Amino acid sequence: MKKTLFVAALALSTAMTTSLFAQERGGVMTFARYDGSRLIDPIYADRNPDIWMVGSLFDTLLRTSADSQSVEPGLAESYSVSDDGLTVSLTLRDGLMFSDGSDLTGEDVVFSLDRARDPDLSPWAGLLGSINEVSADGQEVTLSLASPDPSILSMLATFNTAIVSKDAFDAAEGATDQERSAAIFAAGGPGVGSGPFYMSDFEQGASMSFTANPHYWRMGADGDPLPYLDGVEFEIIPDDATRILRLQAGEVDAAEFVPFSRVAELEADPDINMELFPSTRIIYAPINTRDTRADGSPNPLADVRVRQALNYAMNKDALIQLVLQGAGQPMSSPLMAAATQLSADLSPLYAYDMDRASSLIEEAGLPEGTEITFTTLAGSADDATVFAALQQMWAPLGIELVVQQVDNPTRGAMNRSGEFDIHTYGWVNDVNDPSQVVGWLGYNPTAQAVGTGWNDDEFNAIFEAANVEIDPETRAEQYRQLQEMYADAAPLLFMWETPFAVAVSNDITGYVQTPLGNNLFEEAQVTR
Amino acid sequence: MFRNVQVGGLRYILTRLLLMIPTLFLVMVIIFLLVRLLPGDPAIAMAGDRASDAELEAIRERLGLNEPMLVQFWLFLSNTLQGDLGRSILMRAPVTQTIFDRLPTTLLLTFLAMLLSLLIAGPLAFVAALRRGRIADTVIRSTFQVGLSTPVFYLGLLLLTFLAAGLHWFPVGGYGDTFVSNLYHLILPAMTVALYTSAIIMRNLRSAVIEVLDAEYVQFARAKGLADRLILGRHVLRNALISTVTLVGLSIGNLMSGTLVTETVFAVPGLGRLMLEAIFARDYPLIQGLTLTFAVLVSLVFLLTDLFQSWLDPRMRAT
Numbered sequence: 116m117k118k119t120l121f122v123a124a125l126a127l128s129t130a131m132t133t134s135l136f137a138q139e140r141g142g143v144m145t146f147a148r149y150d151g152s153r154l155i156d157p158i159y160a161d162r163n164p165d166i167w168m169v170g171s172l173f174d175t176l177l178r179t180s181a182d183s184q185s186v187e188p189g190l191a192e193s194y195s196v197s198d199d200g201l202t203v204s205l206t207l208r209d210g211l212m213f214s215d216g217s218d219l220t221g222e223d224v225v226f227s228l229d230r231a232r233d234p235d236l237s238p239w240a241g242l243l244g245s246i247n248e249v250s251a252d253g254q255e256v257t258l259s260l261a262s263p264d265p266s267i268l269s270m271l272a273t274f275n276t277a278i279v280s281k282d283a284f285d286a287a288e289g290a291t292d293q294e295r296s297a298a299i300f301a302a303g304g305p306g307v308g309s310g311p312f313y314m315s316d317f318e319q320g321a322s323m324s325f326t327a328n329p330h331y332w333r334m335g336a337d338g339d340p341l342p343y344l345d346g347v348e349f350e351i352i353p354d355d356a357t358r359i360l361r362l363q364a365g366e367v368d369a370a371e372f373v374p375f376s377r378v379a380e381l382e383a384d385p386d387i388n389m390e391l392f393p394s395t396r397i398i399y400a401p402i403n404t405r406d407t408r409a410d411g412s413p414n415p416l417a418d419v420r421v422r423q424a425l426n427y428a429m430n431k432d433a434l435i436q437l438v439l440q441g442a443g444q445p446m447s448s449p450l451m452a453a454a455t456q457l458s459a460d461l462s463p464l465y466a467y468d469m470d471r472a473s474s475l476i477e478e479a480g481l482p483e484g485t486e487i488t489f490t491t492l493a494g495s496a497d498d499a500t501v502f503a504a505l506q507q508m509w510a511p512l513g514i515e516l517v518v519q520q521v522d523n524p525t526r527g528a529m530n531r532s533g534e535f536d537i538h539t540y541g542w543v544n545d546v547n548d549p550s551q552v553v554g555w556l557g558y559n560p561t562a563q564a565v566g567t568g569w570n571d572d573e574f575n576a577i578f579e580a581a582n583v584e585i586d587p588e589t590r591a592e593q594y595r596q597l598q599e600m601y602a603d604a605a606p607l608l609f610m611w612e613t614p615f616a617v618a619v620s621n622d623i624t625g626y627v628q629t630p631l632g633n634n635l636f637e638e639a640q641v642t643r
Numbered sequence: 644m645f646r647n648v649q650v651g652g653l654r655y656i657l658t659r660l661l662l663m664i665p666t667l668f669l670v671m672v673i674i675f676l677l678v679r680l681l682p683g684d685p686a687i688a689m690a691g692d693r694a695s696d697a698e699l700e701a702i703r704e705r706l707g708l709n710e711p712m713l714v715q716f717w718l719f720l721s722n723t724l725q726g727d728l729g730r731s732i733l734m735r736a737p738v739t740q741t742i743f744d745r746l747p748t749t750l751l752l753t754f755l756a757m758l759l760s761l762l763i764a765g766p767l768a769f770v771a772a773l774r775r776g777r778i779a780d781t782v783i784r785s786t787f788q789v790g791l792s793t794p795v796f797y798l799g800l801l802l803l804t805f806l807a808a809g810l811h812w813f814p815v816g817g818y819g820d821t822f823v824s825n826l827y828h829l830i831l832p833a834m835t836v837a838l839y840t841s842a843i844i845m846r847n848l849r850s851a852v853i854e855v856l857d858a859e860y861v862q863f864a865r866a867k868g869l870a871d872r873l874i875l876g877r878h879v880l881r882n883a884l885i886s887t888v889t890l891v892g893l894s895i896g897n898l899m900s901g902t903l904v905t906e907t908v909f910a911v912p913g914l915g916r917l918m919l920e921a922i923f924a925r926d927y928p929l930i931q932g933l934t935l936t937f938a939v940l941v942s943l944v945f946l947l948t949d950l951f952q953s954w955l956d957p958r959m960r961a962t
C-alpha cells in the first residue's frame with residue numbers, strides 16, 4: 116500500500132479560499148472569547164481555549180483537509196506509509212522558517228514529536244503510543260512504529276504534534292520542560308512556532324494579541340504569503356450577553372459561543388453575519404448501566420430495554436426546537452458526530468415512537484412510579500429545559516424523573532464514581548479520527564465507557580483490532596459494526612449535534628472554526 | 644496628655660493587628676476544610692473529564708492531594724507564613740503573583756464603587772431626612788427600594804445595554820490599558836455595585852439623621868439659636884455618621900462579593916472573576932489564597948473603620 120502524494124502548496128491554498136474578490140491585506144481583527152488561554156503549547160494544551168488556538172501559532176507536518184475526511188501536506192510537502200504500516204516517511208518543504216526567521220529543520224521535528232509522545236510531559240502522549248522512534252536526515256523525517264497505526268497520519272495533523280523550535284526551548288530559562296514552556300509563553304514574541312501568527316502580547320484573563328508571521332509558508336490567493344491580516348486581538352468576555360453587546364456596539368469584530376437562543380435575533384441583524392460552523396460536537400447523556408446503583412439499590416437502567424425505551428420516548432425534534440431553536444440535528448451515529456471520519460448514518464436513530472417505548476417498558480416489567488434521577492448542570496438553561504421536557508415525555512412510561520443540580524467538577528466526579536442515573540455531557544473531537552471518541556464513549560478500559568459502566572467484550576475486541584487495522588475498508592467495516600452494537604445497547608441517550616455559533620461583523624470574511632473547534636484566522640480578511 | 648493619646652492609639656492599632664492573627668488562622672482552617680468538602684476533584688477539573696485514572700492519580704500525587712489532611716494543612720500553613728501560597732493549578736503560576744496581578748483592579752473597582760455609593764447616598768439621605776414624609780423623601784426612598792431589590796447582574800446588563808451599547812457613553816466591558824482608560828472602563832461596573840450599596844447606606848443614614856435631628860442636644864442647639872448650617876455640620880453630620888461608618892465598613896464585604904458578579908458581567912479581569920474561575924476549576928491553592936486575601940482586606944477595612952469611628956466619637960477610645 117505504498118502511497119505517495121505530492122500536492123502543490125499554491126493550488127491547495129487557492130482551493131481553500133472561497134472569495135472571488137480581490138484579497139484585502141492588512142488590518143487587525145478583534146475577537147471576543149468566552150474564556151482565555153492559559154498556555155498555548157502543543158503538548159500542554161489541555162483545555163479547548165488553549166487547544167483551539169495552537170494552530171494559529173504552530174504548524175503541523177500534515178493538515179486536515181477542508182472536508183475533514185483526509186489529510187493533506189503541511190510542513191511536510193509529501194508523505195508515505197510503508198506497506199507493512201510500520202514506517203511513515205515525510206519530506207519537509209524547502210526553506211521553512213519559524214516566525215523569527217530561523218530555520219525549521221528535521222531536528223526540530225524530532226524534538227517536537229519526542230516531546231509530544233513523552234508520557235511524563237504530555238497528557239496526549241497516549242495518542243502517539245504507536246511511535247517507536249522519530250529520526251531525521253536533512254529534509255527527510257522517518258517515524259518507526261511499534262505496530263501499524265491507522266490514525267497516525269491524522270495524528271500528524273493534530274495540534275499536539277505541532278512543531279516547536281528546539282533552539283527556543285534550549286535557550287529558555289527553566290529546569291524542566293514545563294518551566295521552559297511557561298517562560299517562552301510568558302515572554303511572547305516570535306520564534307517558538309511557525310504558524311501563521313506569533314503571540315505578541317498576553318495578559319492573563321484579559322487579552323491576547325497575535326501578530327502576522329512574515330515567514331509563513333502558505334500563499335494567499337494573491338500569490339503572497341498568508342495571513343492577510345496584520346494581527347488578531349482577543350478579549351475575554353465570559354458573559355454571553357456582554358460579549359454579544361460588544362459586537363453589536365461595534366467594539367469587536369466577532370463573538371464566539373453565541374447562545375442558540377440569540378441566533379435568530381443576530382441573523383436578523385444586517386451588520387452581523389451569524390455563522391453556524393459544522394462541528395463534531397455532540398450532546399448526549401450517559402446512562403448508568405450497572406446492575407446496582409452506587410447506593411446498592413437495584414438499577415432499573417441496567418435493563419437495555421428500559422434504556423432503549425427512554426431513547427424512543429425522547430422527542431428529539433421537539434427538544435432541538437426548544438433548546439437550540441432548531442440550530443442542531445439529531446445524532447445520526449450513536450458514537451460520533453456525522454462530520455467524524457467513518458461515521459455511519461444510522462438515522463433516524465431511535466425516532467420518536469411512544470408505542471414502541473411503552474411496549475419495551477412493559478416487556479421489562481418496569482414498575483409504575485419508578486424514580487430516575489436526572490443530574491443537570493446548575494445554572495444551565497439548556498439542561499433545565501431538557502429535564503423539564505423529558506419529565507413530561509417519560510411520564511406516560513410510568514417514570515418519575517427527579518432533578519439533581521450540580522456544578523461541572525461535581526458532575527465529572529459523579530460520572531467517574533458512577534453515582535448518577537442519567538446526566539448530560541458534551542464532546543468535541545480533538546483528533547480527526549474516530550478512535551478517540553469511540554474509545555471514550557464505548558471502550559470500557561478508557562473510562563468505563565463514559566462512566567456508564569457498559570462493558571461489552573466483543574465491542575472492546577473489535578475496537579482494539581480496529582486500532583491496528585491499516586486496511587481502510589476493513590477498518591470502516593469494523594467501525595460500522597461498533598456503531599450498530601452501540602446503538603442497540605443504548606448506554607446513552609442519543610441527543611444531538613450542535614454547530615459552533617460565531618457572530619461575525621460584516622467587515623470580516625474568511626474566518627473559520629473547524630469541526631474540531633480550531634479557530635482559523637489565516638485566511639480572514641478585514642474591509643473597513 | 645496629647646502624647647498619651649497617641650501612644651494609646653498606637654497600642655490600640657497594634658492590639659488590633661495582633662488580633663487579626665487568630666482571625667486569619669481561623670479563616671485558613673475553615674477555607675482549607677471547606678475547599679476539600681466541595682464535591683468534585685481538582686485532578687479531574689485540571690486534566691479534564693477525559694483523563695484516564697492513571698493520569699488523575701499522577702496529578703493527585705504531584706499536587707500532594709494524596710497526603711494526609713493534617714500534613715496538607717501544615718504545608719499550607721507553613722508555606723503561607725513564608726509568603727508562599729503555592730502554585731495555581733489553573734493559571735500554572737504562583738498564586739501570589741496571580742493575585743497581585745489582579746489585586747489593583749479589584750481595589751480600584753471597590754474604591755470607586757464605595758466612593759460612588761457615598762456620593763449618591765450621602766446628599767440624598769440628608770435631603771430625604773430633612774424633607775421627611777414629603778414628596779422628595781418618598782421619591783428618593785422608593786427609587787432606592789427598586790435599586791435594592793434588583794439583582795446586581797441584571798442591573799449591570801441594563802446599564803450596559805442602555806448607557807454603553809445604546810448611547811455609547813461607556814465601553815461595553817473590558818478594562819483598558821492606561822490608568823485613565825481603566826477608570827473609564829470601571830465606571831459602569833462600579834456604578835452597578837454602588838447602586839445597590841448606596842441604597843443600604845442611604846436608608847441607614849436617613850434614619851440616623853432623623854434620629855439625631857430629634858435628639859435633645861440638637862433641639863438644644865436650635866434653642867440656643869445656632870444657624871442650621873452649623874447644627875447640621877457640627878452636630879447632625881458627625882453623630883449620624885457614627886453608625887453609618889460601621890455600615891460602610893461592613894458593606895466592604897458586600898462590595899467585594901459583588902465583584903464576583905460584576906467582574907464577570909463587565910469582563911473586568913479582577914479577583915472576583917478569578918475566584919469564580921478558581922472555584923469552578925477546584926483550584927485549591929488559588930481559592931485558599933484568594934480567600935485569605937479577601938480576609939486580610941476586610942480585616943484591614945474593619946480596623947480602619949474602628950479608627951475612624953473612634954476619631955468621630957471619642958467615647959469609643961476609652962473602651
